[in-house]
Amino acid sequence: MPITTTASVDGQLSHPRAPLKGWPAVVSVMLGIFAIVTTEILPIGLLTSI
Known part of the structure; x- marks a missing residue:
């Protein structure tokens, strides 16, 4: 299963969660x-039983 990264609003890549x-x-x-x-x-x- 490949791990993908997504771009945030400001264009920087965010790493996926472990x-x-x-x-x-x-x-x-x-x-x-x-x-x-x-x-x-x-x-x-x-x-x-009680």
Whole structure:
């Protein structure tokens, strides 16, 4: 897959982002959502045994 550069408004070339640069943010949001949903849904599943 070729990497391309784009020209900005003032004519200078801007370099593309590194492919793995944004993944830690994606993983941290994913883990946060998993933790919140788990703490909200888990007690509902345990209500019959409580």
